[in-house]
Amino acid sequence: ELGIKAGFSPDKIIFTPNGVSLEEIECAAKKGVKINIDNLSILEQFGTKFPEIPVCVRINPHVMAGGNRNISVGHIDSKFGISIHQIPHILRIVKNTNMNVNGIHMHTGSDILDIDVFLHASEILFNTAKQFKNLDFIDFGSGFKVPYYKGDIETNIEEFGERLSKRFNEFCIEYGKDLTLAFEPGKFIVSEAGHFIAKVNVVKQTTSTVFAQIDSGFNHLMRPMMYDSFHQIDNISNPKGRERFYSVVGYICETDTFGSNRKINEITEGDYLAFRNAGAYCFTMSSNYNSRFRPAEVMFKEGKGYLVQKRETMEDLLKNQILIK
Numbered sequence: 161e162l163g164i165k166a167g168f169s170p171d172k173i174i175f176t177p178n179g180v181s182l183e184e185i186e187c188a189a190k191k192g193v194k195i196n197i198d199n200l201s202i203l204e205q206f207g208t209k210f211p212e213i214p215v216c217v218r219i220n221p222h223v224m225a226g227g228n229r230n231i232s233v234g235h236i237d238s239k240f241g242i243s244i245h246q247i248p249h250i251l252r253i254v255k256n257t258n259m260n261v262n263g264i265h266m267h268t269g270s271d272i273l274d275i276d277v278f279l280h281a282s283e284i285l286f287n288t289a290k291q292f293k294n295l296d297f298i299d300f301g302s303g304f305k306v307p308y309y310k311g312d313i314e315t316n317i318e319e320f321g322e323r324l325s326k327r328f329n330e331f332c333i334e335y336g337k338d339l340t341l342a343f344e345p346g347k348f349i350v351s352e353a354g355h356f357i358a359k360v361n362v363v364k365q366t367t368s369t370v371f372a373q374i375d376s377g378f379n380h381l382m383r384p385m386m387y388d389s390f391h392q393i394d395n396i397s398n399p400k401g402r403e404r405f406y407s408v409v410g411y412i413c414e415t416d417t418f419g420s421n422r423k424i425n426e427i428t429e430g431d432y433l434a435f436r437n438a439g440a441y442c443f444t445m446s447s448n449y450n451s452r453f454r455p456a457e458v459m460f461k462e463g464k465g466y467l468v469q470k471r472e473t474m475e476d477l478l479k480n481q482i483l484i485k
Contacts, residue, residue: 207257216263267301297340347440354439377410379449397431
């Protein structure tokens with residue numbers, strides 16, 4: 161619904177939920193978006209009720225890939241997708257309901273660097289696709305790695321594109337039909353486009369560490385604590401100052417460390433720090449934990465800044481609460 165309100169055509173949207181109710185999937189289908197189903201129970205229920213609506217099926221290829229286990233979603237123990245060993249069950253449901261499967265999908269994880277991992281999983285998807293006769297597209301998900309600091313490595317998109325395109329075209333000939341090759345490189349597109357800015361409240365010297373304590377916490381940027389992810393931290397108030405080592409931490413009532421013993425240009429109280437690669441999974445994962453307000457969001461277009469999300473206030477925290485009299 162957000163995508164449609166943002167101006168995207170429903171037929172350009174694919175709804176890929178996990179563990180949601182049949183009612184939610186029905187609601188999405190009524191809006192005209194593509195439906196991607198990742199479990200046998202919902203597939204059978206939806207096919208029985210709406211055999212005329214084409215669906216995509218998310219396959220779990222049993223491939224371990226990604227920056228760490230929390231963002232690896234295509235392995236055998238993952239909750240995502242229907243196992244490749246359950247393909248006969250899918251085919252039985254398709255036959256019994258006479259439903260139309262028009263797409264096959266997979267997503268193995270995020271921050272995948274090894275092109276051969278993608279290609280290996282792609283072969284599994286191609287072999288699966290051969291068993292479905294009415295496909296229009298194959299969706300390979302995404303997971304391309306972006307650079308997190310100067311000199312960091314990233315997925316070689318050009319090489320991967322050349323190798324997969326060649327194999328995909330060969331597959332289309334084998335399949336007897338030109339199919340659409342789809343990717344969903346959301347993080348790859350927006351990660352480096354966003355920066356998270358926070359003010360330093362306190363510089364705290366202990367017997368072993370110098371802490372830069374900021375006016376934020378993992379309630380705003382959860383990835384370092386949840387995924388042990390690296391975000392480059394720059395002192396934009398003193399970009400040419402001499403470098404010192406700091407541990408950058410937040411104001412939440414438990415450990416919320418953004419970076420330990422980082423070499424950063426000298427920090428004084430009141431300085432502003434910029435956290436890079438905050439365009440993906442930053443604001444969207446934020447919360448009001450510790451009754452803290454979410455920050456404002458500013459978008460720059462053609463060099464001009466626009467406020468696109470207001471900073472929250474106490475009224476925002478209270479607006480959905482109901483007082484018992």
